[in-house]
Amino acid sequence: MPSLKYQTGDTVMGRWPGSSLYYEVNVLSFDAKSRLYTVIYKDGTELELKEQDIMSLTGFQARTRSRSRSNSRSPGRRRSRSRSPARTTRRSSSRTAAAATTATAETAPSSRGDAKLKQAPEVKLSPMLKKAPENSSNNKHEKKEENNTASQVNKSAAKEEADPEKNQGRYNLRRRKDDGDVKEAEAKSEHQEERVEKMSAAPAPAAPAPTPLDFGGKIGAFFWMLFLPAWVLFLVLHVDQKDPSLSNFPPALPSLETFWNPQALVFVVLWILFQALLYIFPVGKLSEGVLLRSGKRLKYRTNGFFAIVVSAVVVAAAVYQGVDLTYIHSHFLQLTTASFLISMMLSTYLYFRSRSTGPDERALGGNSGNVIYDFFKGRELNPRIKEFDLKFFCEMRPGLIGWCLINFAMALAEMKQQNLDAPSCSMILVNIFQLIYVVDGLWNEEAILTTMDLMHDGFGYMLAFGDLVWVPFTYTLQARYLVSHPKPLSLPLLVTIIILKIVGFYIFRKSNSEKNAFRRNPSDPRLSHLKMIPTATGKSLLVSGWWGVVRHPNYLGDLIMALAWSLPCGFSHLLPWYYMIYFIILLVHRDSRDMNECRRKYGSAWDEYCRTVRYRIIPRVY
Ligand SMILES: NC(=O)C1=CN([C@@H]2O[C@H](COP(=O)(O)OP(=O)(O)OC[C@H]3O[C@@H](n4cnc5c(N)ncnc54)[C@H](OP(=O)(O)O)[C@@H]3O)[C@@H](O)[C@H]2O)C=CC1
């Protein structure tokens, strides 16, 4: 192809249909008649693109740099002093398998990210002359996807191009693997990676555009920052009332001294330090996190199960030695205040340290330029002090293990208050169910590395408060309620509750493990029966198995379990059902956040997934 702009074998940036995202592709051939380039994406997807949908790596980088320069000049735009954009991108150039960016918005100031995204030029879809289908795959879904994608592409093409070819044409979206050409495709992709590695001086795409503001934007973030602690305070005070009915007035605010107890602060600090010590203890696996935009993978010490076992032994020994754990019940408010102060200090530290981080280290969601919003959402994706990962630690250790400790203390308080020789049946159920949930989370600690919080969310007030205050002091509400509001259980109800817990747990665990195993190793032989949709990022989406039933089977299991946790408290009051209600709101909101994020990442492949798997959480209902 002597007179052509791009040559066979060139690594260039190709636009993904239906989006303004560009991915690294390899030019396979050029068809002189249709004037289309056949390119191959990292996942083996072949597509035919017009010349204007392709950019050279250097051209793309120059555009990114000039945009980033002009952005950094604009008022209010802060640029990291420690790293120049060039250095950052060079660092990320070696591994760009998952890198995607928009041509116009990649370095746009995040406060205007949404608007910038809208300004991104619409994709000019490039229909090709129809080829006879070559796909010999027996994977029905992938055939269907090919057709659907093609028809969707055609629809947009018809809208956007007054091209005489538009109605005859379609995109050729086919996987190399479907042609029984797995080895060739893999070899090609390895070859591509090698080429990219060799081009160490070659520029690479910059970070994707920041995501639009959520949680009600700046005002919403401010509201949540005030409302969440106020709500915790309400729950903590209200559950102690003789009649904790929500129609009753909330109790009068206690005096300021009642909130504060230095001893309670010392206990909370000691607990966190103890957990930190267990976390750094060189026991257990060093697990790898997901591939970051920088091309790096972080290592995490996943010894959570060890931590809870040691904690249980230490707590049991302390009780044996006469330590009165009911202190936790009688000083609940002071312990909550102490944890709240620590979470505020941590969030402030996180906000200030995030100012010296490079773009690659920031979350896409928490860098709007608005102090309150960014403080709330968190700017830095994986804040670490040396190898100590603050977000991972806070999410998995002090609050989560603290939850079990508090539940246990509530069982002791119930025995004391109700003069019982053993905790009530309801209290035992709540304790065991929630303990199973936490122990399971810690046993499968590695799986948290592929959850939204770890992969996408920055670490700021929301998670610091959520991990250190919300989880230990509100998730324990059922146990706390039972201390002063005993609830005898009938045998049929007991059996129903146990069955619900088992069913919920089964769905939750199986679906989470399936996705985690798939994300870790898509060619895991145990998953070979599952169907999947390829996406341009190199990752695929599961479209059968648990993830083919609903889009969030793990949420469904979690909700069924939440039901089993509230039922032992009966129906006399709404208060112990708070977790269930909150959890529905949280998961519905998380689902919509995740939908937006996946839509942005995967473009038309995500739409295809949503068309195939129609329900979000509950089959045939929602
Ligand atoms: N008890 C509690 O308070 C809470 C519990 N949870 C639980 O934590 C667990 C994790 O939840 P969360 O992080 O919200 O969400 P998920 O674990 O469901 O993670 C969502 C991510 O999974 C990937 N994904 C989505 N669909 C597919 C698919 N079809 N095939 C392959 N990958 C897919 C996407 O990431 P990508 O494609 O980038 O890999 C998506 O962003 C859940 O079980 C939830 O119930 C969550 C919040 C609170």
Ligand SMILES: CC(C)=CCC[C@@H](C)[C@H]1CC=C2C3=C(CC[C@@]21C)[C@@]1(C)CC[C@H](O)C(C)(C)[C@@H]1CC3
């Ligand atoms: C209202 C508010 C401040 C919300 C913050 C949300 C956090 C409380 C939750 C976000 C995701 C969470 C997860 C767990 C606990 C609650 C938070 C932190 C989790 C660790 C519980 C145990 C599970 O097994 C889990 C590991 C799957 C889970 C992960 C998500």
